[in-house]
Amino acid sequence: MFWLKKLIGAVAAPLPLGIVLGALGALLIWKTSRRRLGQSLLVVGVALPLIASNRGLSEFLISQLEDQYAPLHVAEDVRYIAVLGGGHADNPNLPWTTQLHESSRARLLEGVRLYRQNPRSLLICCGPSVDRTHSHAEVLAGAARELGVPPMKIETLPDVRDTFDEIQSIRGLVGDDSVVLVTSAWHMPRAMGLARKAGLNVTAAPTDYLSPLDEIPGLMWVEFSLEGLQQTSRAGRETLGLIWTKLRGQR
Numbered sequence: 001m002f003w004l005k006k007l008i009g010a011v012a013a014p015l016p017l018g019i020v021l022g023a024l025g026a027l028l029i030w031k032t033s034r035r036r037l038g039q040s041l042l043v044v045g046v047a048l049p050l051i052a053s054n055r056g057l058s059e060f061l062i063s064q065l066e067d068q069y070a071p072l073h074v075a076e077d078v079r080y081i082a083v084l085g086g087g088h089a090d091n092p093n094l095p096w097t098t099q100l101h102e103s104s105r106a107r108l109l110e111g112v113r114l115y116r117q118n119p120r121s122l123l124i125c126c127g128p129s130v131d132r133t134h135s136h137a138e139v140l141a142g143a144a145r146e147l148g149v150p151p152m153k154i155e156t157l158p159d160v161r162d163t164f165d166e167i168q169s170i171r172g173l174v175g176d177d178s179v180v181l182v183t184s185a186w187h188m189p190r191a192m193g194l195a196r197k198a199g200l201n202v203t204a205a206p207t208d209y210l211s212p213l214d215e216i217p218g219l220m221w222v223e224f225s226l227e228g229l230q231q232t233s234r235a236g237r238e239t240l241g242l243i244w245t246k247l248r249g250q251r
Helices: 002-011 014-031 035-052 055-066 102-117 136-146 163-174 188-197 218-222 226-247
Strands: 080-083 122-126 154-157 178-184 201-207
Touching (some): 055 226, 080 163, 102 201, 122 136, 154 163
Parallel strands (some): 080 178, 122 154, 178 201
16 A cells, blocks of 8 residues: 555656656557557647646645644643754765755754753654665754754654555554644644544644745736746645545544
């Protein structure tokens, strides 16, 4: 199930889906008599990633996810702060903070910011091993130490594969105590759904906003870019993730 989910998420993005449809259309035109169907698939294959790269559309789609939970400016009387994983470069020659991917770095910085408001709290770092030198949880913890969090105030949860596993591990650690959940704003709806289903006493702390604007400038609707394609793809994958977890009864 885990790898099937990853495969669907990878293929269903606008660019790979457009390539598959375009290639299938070209094959039909070249090898069969179904030229009209082939032409239609070829047009859709070209149009899909082009439309998905529109900045206005991408900002609109990603903001539908990011605007569901307000940022947490101040956290008071928090027992636990849990930072969900987001990936890193496996290079032990680099400082811990430099190894983190951009989304992971943003999540950790938010977690450290909230920890400094609650120095008695415990910072939980989540993330899988995946046959690397260090698990992602260990890299997050190392970066947290570099940012001044005492080692005794950090707990790692490396025996996870995805967000569902992370939430279950957090639940096993914190029980009924209060926990602030830190993840990217576009990922927060899925994470909070899983957390509430698991019975966590949870508060959302979204960060890593891809669309931080109050409103979409009109010029963005005539702008096309790789950034737009990336944002639309991310919004699409997150929507699939929401559907997947709902169908499996996880949220």
